[in-house]
Amino acid sequence: AQMPYMTTDPKEVSGKSFDYIVVGGGTAGCSLAATLSEKYSVLVIERGGSPFGDPLVEDKKYYGYSLINTDEYSSVAQSFTSVDGIKNHRGRVLGGSSAINGGFYSRASDEFVKKAGWDKDLVQESYKWVESKVVFMPELTRWQSIVQFGFLEAGFYPYNGYSLEHTQGTKIGGSIFDQCGKRHTSADLLGYGKPNCITVLLNATVKSIIFDANKTRAVGVRFMESDGNSSKSYKVHVEQHRGEVILAAGALGSPQILLLSGIGPENHLNDFDIPVIVNLKEVGKQMSDNPAISLLVDRFSQNLTVDPPQVVAITEGFKFILQSLVLPTNITTTRTAISAKIAFPKSKGRLKLNNTNPRENPSVTFNYLENKADLDACQEMVLHLQHVARSKTVTFFLGTQAQDKLVAGDEELKKFCIKNVRTYYHYHGGCVVGSVVNEEYKVNGVKRLRVVDGSTFEESPGTNPMATVLMLGRYQGIKILKEH
Numbered sequence: 291a292q293m294p295y296m297t298t299d300p301k302e303v304s305g306k307s308f309d310y311i312v313v314g315g316g317t318a319g320c321s322l323a324a325t326l327s328e329k330y331s332v333l334v335i336e337r338g339g340s341p342f343g344d345p346l347v348e349d350k351k352y353y354g355y356s357l358i359n360t361d362e363y364s365s366v367a368q369s370f371t372s373v374d375g376i377k378n379h380r381g382r383v384l385g386g387s388s389a390i391n392g393g394f395y396s397r398a399s400d401e402f403v404k405k406a407g408w409d410k411d412l413v414q415e416s417y418k419w420v421e422s423k424v425v426f427m428p429e430l431t432r433w434q435s436i437v438q439f440g441f442l443e444a445g446f447y448p449y450n451g452y453s454l455e456h457t458q459g460t461k462i463g464g465s466i467f468d469q470c471g472k473r474h475t476s477a478d479l480l481g482y483g484k485p486n487c488i489t490v491l492l493n494a495t496v497k498s499i500i501f502d503a504n505k506t507r508a509v510g511v512r513f514m515e516s517d518g519n520s521s522k523s524y525k526v527h528v529e530q531h532r533g534e535v536i537l538a539a540g541a542l543g544s545p546q547i548l549l550l551s552g553i554g555p556e557n558h559l560n561d562f563d564i565p566v567i568v569n570l571k572e573v574g575k576q577m578s579d580n581p582a583i584s585l586l587v588d589r590f591s592q593n594l595t596v597d598p599p600q601v602v603a604i605t606e607g608f609k610f611i612l613q614s615l616v617l618p619t620n621i622t623t624t625r626t627a628i629s630a631k632i633a634f635p636k637s638k639g640r641l642k643l644n645n646t647n648p649r650e651n652p653s654v655t656f657n658y659l660e661n662k663a664d665l666d667a668c669q670e671m672v673l674h675l676q677h678v679a680r681s682k683t684v685t686f687f688l689g690t691q692a693q694d695k696l697v698a699g700d701e702e703l704k705k706f707c708i709k710n711v712r713t714y715y716h717y718h719g720g721c722v723v724g725s726v727v728n729e730e731y732k733v734n735g736v737k738r739l740r741v742v743d744g745s746t747f748e749e750s751p752g753t754n755p756m757a758t759v760l761m762l763g764r765y766q767g768i769k770i771l772k773e774h
């Protein structure tokens with residue numbers, strides 16, 4: 291497919307106007323921009339660079355390497371540590387987190403779609419649009435086949451084969467890595483729709499939204515160059531009579547930009563002398579990250595090839611999601627983990643500004659396992675993981691001597707959970723539907739401003755959220771096309 295025009299020169303965009311400005315060329319942002327381009331002129335502003343031709347993004351051989359080699363303002367993955375002390379990552383490149391993630395693709399359940407109040411047929415249509423372009427059936431690696439048998443031995447039935455649906459049991463999911471090991475990020479989607487109607491500005495960090503004189507309507511955004519040698523500020527506007535600004539900067543980026551623009555809890559904005567546009571108390575609330583545990587099933591580093599997840603076990607009632615991966619620990623060695631997350635944790639957290647620099651991470655607290663129900667669930671989850679780790683197939687392949695001793699008993703399990711809780715990278719919330727945005731994903735209290743990305747989820751969809759984030763960009767794009 292033909293690609294849209296891309297530039298890193300802010301002067302090419304500064305002072306112009308577009309029908310839609312999409313802030314953040316990430317997972318949702320690219321599918322949304324491609325869709326809007328069918329009828330409108332679209333500007334995508336992305337703080338990172340291009341993923342095309344970057345082996346750290348595109349080559350499956352380097353899966354996970356982008357996470358162990360980050361820097362402050364330019365690496366494709368930006369690391370952050372939540373106030374809880376847990377290390378985490380977010381994408382900083384066109385394609386967003388779909389350019390650094392495990393690439394596992396699996397839809398949300400029918401229940402999730404119903405609860406979200408979405409139109410079922412349009413959801414199907416939107417998933418299919420995404421899948422026809424960037425989703426592939428994986429060829430199982432040896433280790434993934436072993437884990438698959440391990441899941442079945444541990445009792446995660448039925449076996450559903452290759453399936454994109456969210457159903458209980460063990461299955462093989464889709465992947466954005468093709469059979470040649472090439473990753474297809476959401477940025478590929480920009481080649482569909484009408485690429486001629488899209489301009490992509492790279493290396494540009496949005497600082498805040500510009501409002502009209504009455505402070506009731508978004509009319510553009512202010513941005514700066516990301517690489518930081520100059521703090522010079524530029525402006526770009528939306529067309530006066532029809533344009534809109536749409537935030538798609540992710541679960542950390544979108545609430546951060548709203549706060550920096552004066553939309554958020556008044557007292558918090560006052561702390562940073564940010565003039566209040568809308569006193570919207572819910573901005574940055576309901577932040578959530580699924581608590582996860584990784585059992586490292588090889589006691590020492592190995593030289594195995596890195597291996598993104600291809601197989602998943604969905605336990606009864608969709609309570610836990612189990613996967614396995616081989617990740618690099620440094621440039622030559624890897625570790626093999628069998629991991630699981632709590633699908634619907636009760637604990638919620640909060641995002642706040644650390645400062646007013648849009649290039650820095652906001653402060654985020656997830657309160658992992660704070661709610662007792664989550665801690666109880668975590669103990670049960672560790673028992674499931676241990677079943678898989680000690681299954682005949684896995685021990686035949688790895689041996690039990692290679693593995694750490696099992697954890698048993700309530701107290702020990704509890705301690706193990708508290709000590710080892712980590713992220714599954716499915717953090718979400720901050721601009722949740724029903725509190726920050728309405729059912730049309732419009733920000734409450736101001737016109738011509740929407741948020742469309744993972745920050746709008748109250749719960750993480752599916753086994754892994756990427757499929758539904760990609761779908762959401764397409765879905766909301768079509769809704770907007772139909773509005774006019």
Ligand SMILES: Cc1cc2nc3c(=O)[nH]c(=O)nc-3n(C[C@H](O)[C@H](O)[C@H](O)COP(=O)(O)OP(=O)(O)OC[C@H]3O[C@@H](n4cnc5c(N)ncnc54)[C@H](O)[C@@H]3O)c2cc1C
Nearest residue numbers: 314316317318386387391392393394496540543744754756
């Ligand atoms: C390491 C990792 C592994 C994962 N593995 C999987 C997996 O295998 N399967 C799965 O389904 N999900 C996985 N996920 C989760 C999934 O990738 C994310 O939930 C999803 O990509 C989030 O999409 P988004 O559109 O909300 O945000 P993102 O894709 O992160 O997009 C946000 C974009 O906005 C840009 N941005 C932010 N602030 C600004 C600003 N001020 N100005 C300009 N641009 C800005 C960012 O650079 C980024 O490109 C993983 C995530 C990570 C981090």
